[in-house]
Amino acid sequence: MMEKTNSASSLIRTKSVETILKSPVSSAEAAESSGGLSRKSSRRLAAASPGRSSSGNGNKTHIRKSRSAQMKFELDDLGSGAALSRASSASLGFSFSFTGFTMPPDEIADTKPFSDDDIAEDLEAGISKKKLQTEPTLPIYLKFTDVTYKVVLKGMTSTVEKDILNGITGSVSPGEVLALMGPSGSGKTTLLSLLGGRVRESTYGGSITYNDQSYSKSLKSRIGFVTQDDVLFPHLTVKETLTYAARLRLPRTLTKEEKDQRASDIIYELGLERCRDTMIGGSFVRGVSGGERKRVCIGNEIIVNPSLLFLDEPTSGLDSTIALRILETLHGIAEAGKTVITTIHQPSSRLFLKFDKLILLGKGSLLYFGKAAEAMVYFSSVGCSPLIAMNPAEFMLDLANGNVTDISVPSELEDRVQTENSEDEIKNGKMDPAVVHEYLVEAYETRVAENEKRKIRSPVPIDEEIKSKVCSAKREWGASWLEQYSILFWRGLKERKHDYFSWLRITQVLATATILGLLWWQSGSDDPQKLQDQAGLLFFISVFWGFFPVFTAVFTFPQERAMLSKERAVDMYRLSAYFVARTTSDLPLDLILPVLFLLVVYFMAGLRTTVGSFFLTVVTVFLCIIAAQGLGLAIGATLMDLKRATTLASVTVMTFMLAGGYFVKDVPTFISWLRYLSFNYHTYKLLLKVQYEHITHSINGVSIDKGYKEVGVLATMVVGYRLLAYLSLRRMKLHPGA
Numbered sequence: 001m002m003e004k005t006n007s008a009s010s011l012i013r014t015k016s017v018e019t020i021l022k023s024p025v026s027s028a029e030a031a032e033s034s035g036g037l038s039r040k041s042s043r044r045l046a047a048a049s050p051g052r053s054s055s056g057n058g059n060k061t062h063i064r065k066s067r068s069a070q071m072k073f074e075l076d077d078l079g080s081g082a083a084l085s086r087a088s089s090a091s092l093g094f095s096f097s098f099t100g101f102t103m104p105p106d107e108i109a110d111t112k113p114f115s116d117d118d119i120a121e122d123l124e125a126g127i128s129k130k131k132l133q134t135e136p137t138l139p140i141y142l143k144f145t146d147v148t149y150k151v152v153l154k155g156m157t158s159t160v161e162k163d164i165l166n167g168i169t170g171s172v173s174p175g176e177v178l179a180l181m182g183p184s185g186s187g188k189t190t191l192l193s194l195l196g197g198r199v200r201e202s203t204y205g206g207s208i209t210y211n212d213q214s215y216s217k218s219l220k221s222r223i224g225f226v227t228q229d230d231v232l233f234p235h236l237t238v239k240e241t242l243t244y245a246a247r248l249r250l251p252r253t254l255t256k257e258e259k260d261q262r263a264s265d266i267i268y269e270l271g272l273e274r275c276r277d278t279m280i281g282g283s284f285v286r287g288v289s290g291g292e293r294k295r296v297c298i299g300n301e302i303i304v305n306p307s308l309l310f311l312d313e314p315t316s317g318l319d320s321t322i323a324l325r326i327l328e329t330l331h332g333i334a335e336a337g338k339t340v341i342t343t344i345h346q347p348s349s350r351l352f353l354k355f356d357k358l359i360l361l362g363k364g365s366l367l368y369f370g371k372a373a374e375a376m377v378y379f380s381s382v383g384c385s386p387l388i389a390m391n392p393a394e395f396m397l398d399l400a401n402g403n404v405t406d407i408s409v410p411s412e413l414e415d416r417v418q419t420e421n422s423e424d425e426i427k428n429g430k431m432d433p434a435v436v437h438e439y440l441v442e443a444y445e446t447r448v449a450e451n452e453k454r455k456i457r458s459p460v461p462i463d464e465e466i467k468s469k470v471c472s473a474k475r476e477w478g479a480s481w482l483e484q485y486s487i488l489f490w491r492g493l494k495e496r497k498h499d500y501f502s503w504l505r506i507t508q509v510l511a512t513a514t515i516l517g518l519l520w521w522q523s524g525s526d527d528p529q530k531l532q533d534q535a536g537l538l539f540f541i542s543v544f545w546g547f548f549p550v551f552t553a554v555f556t557f558p559q560e561r562a563m564l565s566k567e568r569a570v571d572m573y574r575l576s577a578y579f580v581a582r583t584t585s586d587l588p589l590d591l592i593l594p595v596l597f598l599l600v601v602y603f604m605a606g607l608r609t610t611v612g613s614f615f616l617t618v619v620t621v622f623l624c625i626i627a628a629q630g631l632g633l634a635i636g637a638t639l640m641d642l643k644r645a646t647t648l649a650s651v652t653v654m655t656f657m658l659a660g661g662y663f664v665k666d667v668p669t670f671i672s673w674l675r676y677l678s679f680n681y682h683t684y685k686l687l688l689k690v691q692y693e694h695i696t697h698s699i700n701g702v703s704i705d706k707g708y709k710e711v712g713v714l715a716t717m718v719v720g721y722r723l724l725a726y727l728s729l730r731r732m733k734l735h736p737g738a
């Protein structure tokens with residue numbers, strides 16, 4: 001009996017909402033009327049709302065609250081048309097050159113940085129003091145129609161296709177911030193990646209256009225993409241991070257000083273001055289805070305003044321004040337005529353108000369696209385309204401999840417539930433989330449979708465000449481090959497200086513050297529037994545300096561993969577410049593450590609005391625190290641997976657060591673070729689030659705030759721393995737799923 005009464009009252013409530021909104025207000029219509037209609041409908045709503053009645057019961061009070069929340073949105077909306085006009089004015093008269101990033105002096109004077117002390121005050125007052133990214137850029141209108149995306153999941157026995165996105169349509173113009181909202185797993189990141197050109201065109205359906213043109217590689221320089229777990233070098237400071245990015249990414253028409261100045265401006269604009277000299281930090285190094293880190297990531301992208309800025313959850317994990325601050329920053333960027341698209345998980349009401357447009361996704365389907373400020377009106381129009389005061393984002397996420405607790409639903413949906421829900425569910429008053437989802441998808445498709453698509457089909461309001469610029473730009477590197485090499489070399493040195501001067505590594509090498517020196521203390525070579533012993537020491541040296549470099553080099557590319565993908569995706573540098581810089585920036589340490597090692601071992605063990613032989617021993621060990629490193633780099637770059645790479649490396653190193661000519665003399669002919677692949681074997685032979693060429697022609701069955709062949713083979717390994725590593729990197733996919 002009670003249940004019946006409840007459901008009856010809810011039906012009456014729903015019906016009343018439907019009566020109020022007899023003709024559903026589509027977001028498209030509302031958009032056309034620039035807020036006028038929504039204000040009207042809002043008044044109508046407010047007047048007819050049961051919440052207006054002074055004799056309200058509990059429920060009515062809730063409804064009244066939610067209505068007043070709607071009112072607030074609609075009133076805010078009156079001013080929100082400004083975004084586009086701001087953008088249009090910013091778009092007018094653009095000089096599309098990147099030759100200068102100078103702002104008019106009065107703009108600079110106007111530009112106020114973030115300051116931790118006054119931010120709270122500003123936020124309270126609702127004042128945005130900042131003006132970011134005021135340089136003109138090419139305005140880009142992004143439109144997407146019926147975007148679909150599916151993945152093929154290969155199981156042990158069968159292959160299943162999974163729909164990730166089902167016909168998503170939307171658009172965003174310069175000057176606007178579009179938020180992609182939806183529950184976890186609803187497809188926000190996938191949609192963002194598709195829109196950002198990070199997924200191959202052949203893998204998705206529908207159309208995505210930039211100023212009515214499809215994606216082209218030349219767009220890369222106009223797009224900034226901040227990923228969810230963006231990678232930064234932990235040992236670089238904020239200033240270094242942004243300066244290197246500026247030097248590599250800004251056009252060559254700017255001088256180094258101008259690029260550095262640009263990095264300083266970004267630091268100032270993003271309020272990072274207090275931490276400019278703080279290391280970024282990571283799992284093992286304490287660094288900047290989460291909010292500062294996010295801002296550095298954003299800075300890294302806006303430094304090139306992109307026309308389109310994509311951000312994946314820029315506010316996740318941050319408190320609401322910092323999140324608001326980041327949103328303010330994005331608004332500043334949009335105000336300068338850029339197009340900003342961001343995914344957002346669960347924004348606070350204040351954050352929600354900052355978005356111009358909103359896409360609400362649920363299980364990969366579109367539940368709403370339109371002005372963020374009109375979203376509540378739209379959901380009211382389809383009969384869904386909060387029954388208690390609720391953050392609009394929370395309300396919409398509940399709906400997208402199919403959870404209608406504290407939400408009024410239309411009778412149509414209730415009827416469907418009656419027919420589709422099980423008896424138990426009906427008794428519990430629960431609704432099947434799938435039914436709610438289906439209703440919302442259908443409601444959007446029947447009431448709004450067609451109208452939106454029609455609007456999107458009309459051409460963008462800019463000159464043909466400007467449109468064509470989107471695709472015509474040639475790919476230009478920010479620096480010459482040599483400059484890229486030099487910047488990457490120094491960046492690599494800075495990032496890894498801690499490894500270089502790691503006392504642990506130095507102690508490891510010196511301790512091993514001392515133990516060897518003590519064990520072979522002043523070992524002579526004047527009788528065969530002593531010679532035999534010394535040969536053992538020389539073989540150990542070839543193994544020691546063949547073993548460690550392989551294992552340190554194996555980590556190089558798998559560990560830098562994320563950074564490399566990210567930087568290569570935006571054409572920050574040539575792969576060859578990176579590769580040469582990365583492999584040569586380790587050389588100084590590679591030379592210092594063996595010299596230290598040999599200084600200890602050589603003289604303690606009483607090896608041949610001539611300057612020439614010491615020098616040749618150092619050169620031989622050095623050759624062995626860089627050949628072994630080459631092998632490690634090749635294995636790492638080919639497999640790009642640390643577990644598999646270290647397993648393969650250990651098997652290879654072990655095989656090379658055994659085939660090195662010391663342990664087994666009488667190797668069967670069918671396997672004896674293996675020794676020629678072993679850098680241990682060639683190093684060992686060279687070390688024997690340097691020490692004993694004046695005494696004997698063969699030791700332990702290993703002949704002492706001229707040594708040219710060994711040097712030749714080691715040099716071939718140095719280059720050959722690196723070439724293999726380079727080619728493997730070239731094949732590397734820049735984006736997973738691409």
Ligand SMILES: Nc1ncnc2c1ncn2[C@@H]1O[C@H](COP(=O)(O)OP(=O)(O)OP(=O)(O)O)[C@@H](O)[C@H]1O
Pocket residue numbers: 151153162164182183184185186187188189190191345737
């Ligand atoms: N390559 C893929 N293979 C299998 N499933 C995938 C793939 N890419 C995406 N998905 C699935 O598609 C759905 C949407 O993923 P996506 O990362 O876009 O969601 P999201 O809305 O961004 O989630 P979150 O808010 O948790 O980041 C998820 O269920 C995810 O598991």
